[in-house]
Amino acid sequence: MYNEFKCRLFVDMDGTLNCFNNHIDSIDALYKKGFFENLSPRNQVIKGLKEFMKHDKEVYILTNISNSKYAVDEKNKWIDKYLPDIDKQHRIFVPFGEDVFTYVQNKITPTDFLLDDSIENLKYWDKNGTGIKLINEVNDKDSSWDGEEIHCNKDSLAIAYQLKSIQNRCILNELMYNKDFFIEEEKKNVELKEKNHSISIADRMKNAKQKASQQTKETKKLQKDIPQR
Numbered sequence: 308m309y310n311e312f313k314c315r316l317f318v319d320m321d322g323t324l325n326c327f328n329n330h331i332d333s334i335d336a337l338y339k340k341g342f343f344e345n346l347s348p349r350n351q352v353i354k355g356l357k358e359f360m361k362h363d364k365e366v367y368i369l370t371n372i373s374n375s376k377y378a379v380d381e382k383n384k385w386i387d388k389y390l391p392d393i394d395k396q397h398r399i400f401v402p403f404g405e406d407v408f409t410y411v412q413n414k415i416t417p418t419d420f421l422l423d424d425s426i427e428n429l430k431y432w433d434k435n436g437t438g439i440k441l442i443n444e445v446n447d448k449d450s451s452w453d454g455e456e457i458h459c460n461k462d463s464l465a466i467a468y469q470l471k472s473i474q475n476r477c478i479l480n481e482l483m484y485n486k487d488f489f490i491e492e493e494k495k496n497v498e499l500k501e502k503n504h505s506i507s508i509a510d511r512m513k514n515a516k517q518k519a520s521q522q523t524k525e526t527k528k529l530q531k532d533i534p535q536r
Contacts, residue, residue: 313365313495314474317399317411318356319423320370320382323441323459324349324389337373343381348389349459352441355466360392362471368398369407369421407431417477422470426452437477439470 321327325346336342360366368386372378379400386393401410407428408415419436423429424446429438439455440446455473457466 314363314418314420314478315365315367316359316363316470316474317367317369317419317421319421319425319428319441320368320385321346322424322443322445323422324352324356324368325385328443328445338375338377340377341381342375343378344384346385349443351461351463352459352466353389354463355461355470356390357392358463358467359470363474366393366397368393369411370400371403372400373403408435417481418474420470420474420477422457429454437473439473 318324325348327346331337356366368390370382372382382400383395383398386398399410401407411419415432415435417435417437420439421429421432421436422439422441423432424441424443426440426446426449429440429452432438433454437455438452439457440452442456442458457469461469
């Protein structure tokens with residue numbers, strides 16, 4: 308049961324995966340061609356995420372976009388360069404000011420995690436999911452967040468390990484204290500197994516019909532080949 312819990316990790320880009328704040332000298336910079344594509348990566352965080360993804364593929368990019376005509380294309384190019392294993396189906400671009408929850412598929416639960424450097428975003432996510440603060444050179448003095456934290460300068464393996472540890476802790480917490488969550492997850496597993504079982508039965512019936520049809524054709528052919536007396 309423990310291994311069947313579905314966890315999703317959503318990762319912010321600006322300030323979390325890249326050194327966004329180090330490149331801004333004015334708001335106009337956001338609208339210049341090449342700004343998002345050329346942002347410096349946070350190498351330890353990226354390496355840690357790659358290590359984490361060796362064992363967990365449910366990783367999504369969740370990032371706000373300005374109304375710059377270059378933003379989406381350049382962010383995609385940046386991801387292609389540094390995190391190519393995160394495909395287009397796992398990249399979520401939210402227009403600035405819109406509700407992030409409306410862009411995330413399915414209901415957000417405590418086993419949906421957001422790694423972000425923005426305290427505001429984390430507090431909003433924490434209403435339904437689990438926020439993880441990425442501590443960087445800008446927010447390191449902000450003590451208004453009392454949830455999970457990971458420092459951007461940690462060793463990459465330590466970052467991967469800490470992400471997994473946070474996931475495991477949250478799952479155990481839900482199993483121990485949230486009866487409704489446990490029942491809901493068990494219901495999902497039962498429904499999935501029933502669906503797989505019904506598909507399996509349907510496949511067997513289909514194969515049986517195909518074999519019967521083939522056998523009928525072969526029987527008719529044999530009957531034609533038998534000399535008539």
